Amino acid sequence: MTNESVQVSEAAAGYRVITWADPETARDLAQQVLDGHGGLDIIRAPHLTERWAVRAANADRVTAAVRERIGDRVTIEHSFGMVKWPGRLFRVPWHQDGIDEHLVLDPARSVCAWLALTDAPVEAGGLHVVPGSHLRGYVPHAPEVEPDPARGHAVAIPDVDESRAVALPLTAGQAVVFDVRLFHGSPSNTATFPRIGLNVRYVAPGGILRRDYPSSDPTRRRSDR
């Protein structure tokens, strides 16, 4: 396969799976999360304060993939860690990361990465995506009908053709770098171990088209807004 054909298929799919760390390194960082954040489900903006997140979000292979898409002048717009505890209800509905009621990112100047710190197979609440869905642009979304108690109120895309979705089981140290318009979500963790992921939104200059969080604090809980 030529480089060109790889790029064409990534452009069509809207995502690419990469390796950002060896599994032991990723699991060490996961342990730091568990040591530092007892029973939390969501850790807001850890790239600002947490060594594990600074290290992961700035991993060379992640930032190289980001720069390839949006150029060299890149900053982190936001991040959050998600711990899915085994047996705890925590389903993330279908959504697009580049838009919600307070945020619009320019898809040409922003990109997301979801980094697996632990293994993230399907049964542990691994990520699902709808390949090619980014080509539909931003679609209407609405507050979730049945908010998940662990996460609070999220926006969700109501009518997703799930027959077109694929699971992206990842091992610790892998990541998916994806278009901010890509439909994605994840089920609860029915495995026996905590699943830990870090979502990071990267932007180039001008990449934030709108951000009007009431407190100017994008780390607030959706349920608090």
Ligand SMILES: O=C(O)CCC(=O)C(=O)O
């Ligand atoms: O961690 C998850 O299961 C879902 C994360 C997610 O939806 C996101 O990265 O936007």
